[in-house]
Amino acid sequence: MASSVQPSLDQAPPFSIPLLFFLTAPLFGVIAGLLIFFFGPDALVSRWSEKTLAITHLLTIGVLGMLMCGALTQILPVVAGSPIPGVRWVGPIVHLLLTLGTLLLAGGFLSGYPAVFIGAVASLGVGFGLFILVATMALYKSWKASSSVVAIRLAIIGLLVTIVIGIYLALQFSGIVNVRNLMLLTNIHLAWGFLGWIGLLIAGMAFQVLPMFQMTPEYPGWFSRSFPIVIFIVLSSWSLLALFWMPSDEAYQLVWLIACIYGLFVPFSLYLQHHRRRKVNDISLFFWGVGLAVLFLVCLLYLIRHLGLWSPLLPPFALLQGGLLIYGFALSLTNGMLYKIVPFLAWFHLQDRKMKVIGVGGVRVPNMKELLSEPLVQSQFGFHLAALLVLGLALYRPEWFSRPFGLLAALSSALLWFNLYRVVYRYRRVNSGITNFAKEHAR
Numbered sequence: 001m002a003s004s005v006q007p008s009l010d011q012a013p014p015f016s017i018p019l020l021f022f023l024t025a026p027l028f029g030v031i032a033g034l035l036i037f038f039f040g041p042d043a044l045v046s047r048w049s050e051k052t053l054a055i056t057h058l059l060t061i062g063v064l065g066m067l068m069c070g071a072l073t074q075i076l077p078v079v080a081g082s083p084i085p086g087v088r089w090v091g092p093i094v095h096l097l098l099t100l101g102t103l104l105l106a107g108g109f110l111s112g113y114p115a116v117f118i119g120a121v122a123s124l125g126v127g128f129g130l131f132i133l134v135a136t137m138a139l140y141k142s143w144k145a146s147s148s149v150v151a152i153r154l155a156i157i158g159l160l161v162t163i164v165i166g167i168y169l170a171l172q173f174s175g176i177v178n179v180r181n182l183m184l185l186t187n188i189h190l191a192w193g194f195l196g197w198i199g200l201l202i203a204g205m206a207f208q209v210l211p212m213f214q215m216t217p218e219y220p221g222w223f224s225r226s227f228p229i230v231i232f233i234v235l236s237s238w239s240l241l242a243l244f245w246m247p248s249d250e251a252y253q254l255v256w257l258i259a260c261i262y263g264l265f266v267p268f269s270l271y272l273q274h275h276r277r278r279k280v281n282d283i284s285l286f287f288w289g290v291g292l293a294v295l296f297l298v299c300l301l302y303l304i305r306h307l308g309l310w311s312p313l314l315p316p317f318a319l320l321q322g323g324l325l326i327y328g329f330a331l332s333l334t335n336g337m338l339y340k341i342v343p344f345l346a347w348f349h350l351q352d353r354k355m356k357v358i359g360v361g362g363v364r365v366p367n368m369k370e371l372l373s374e375p376l377v378q379s380q381f382g383f384h385l386a387a388l389l390v391l392g393l394a395l396y397r398p399e400w401f402s403r404p405f406g407l408l409a410a411l412s413s414a415l416l417w418f419n420l421y422r423v424v425y426r427y428r429r430v431n432s433g434i435t436n437f438a439k440e441h442a443r
Helices: 016-044 050-079 087-111 114-141 147-174 182-213 221-245 253-274 282-308 317-357 374-396 398-442
Strands: none
Touching: 016 050, 016 087, 016 253, 016 317, 016 398, 050 087, 050 114, 050 182, 050 317, 087 147, 087 398, 114 147, 147 182, 147 221, 182 221, 182 253, 182 317, 221 253, 253 282, 282 317, 282 374, 317 374, 317 398, 374 398
């Protein structure tokens, strides 16, 4: 039962490990936003543009990939009952390799130098490979078979498929290989990245996070058990059919089925949030509302396109669905999760250390709301929502709205970083207070 699972510091990593990933991710968002502001319309004209590819990978690997890896280092001991082996040294190594690899990959797209692509492939391949290895070891040792664990296991496979295809495509840009069916492999790479890795991992964490932090009922057992398995089977079938048996246009028809299945995730999540036990609205809930609404919109757009009703007056479909999935869905939900997870971890670690060092009384540990600055969090949500609205306009009229979108996105990411850093700053102050109190009373 997700709601009954309680974290244990005996298995959890040090607070500094997930923080490495959580505090780095928004900085890549700032870089991506500034690049959009600098490049202007050229950043949002075509999915094949080198500038667009650089910005896309800054967001998908630098922001989302970093956040997902950080979240898994913390959540695996909770949902799987098995910590990541060697997390104290694995975490910093993976973080360093992903940071370096993301910067090199973006630099490779912008410069076109083959050597930069090779460096990116090496860094990202080793970084993600090491992370997949230790995460798989933790999941293999797990005695649990909850819906969250199943979804995370399948998401890890999705990450592996995404990385393998991505490395192969990157070698095309480096001139080492000549990729046949470049467009088809790119579409499969994108599908596994969005639907097989990010989507399934968000769903797996939602099965755990919503009951734990938002006091909702649990997802229906039949839905949480079948949802990740059906997504994985349909996505695998589509990929194999497109590669080996059917024309890609015909095989692509299965994508609308995946869109329908993901669309079911929205009403279930909203229903549970509506029936949460604690009827208090907070920013995390608003982020979730925006992310779920955008996911439902993307699913509708897939169906409209499948029915042949897509209008040439609308923005290019690939850019629109990619922008909405990255910025509107994934970033909205991960923002909402961060504003719950980071303050909770700070409070949890402080509470545990206080009880071990000085016991009851003495230094007061602030609660989760006190660790966050509510007005600044509300401001960041405003910037994020404004950027999302301007993104739709920017894809329609990039010459007018691309730079305002880039500036708003950069400001939103910068404020997210600042809000998370304030939690860490307050954590350190209280932690120092516990240490000083213990020293004074030990004399």
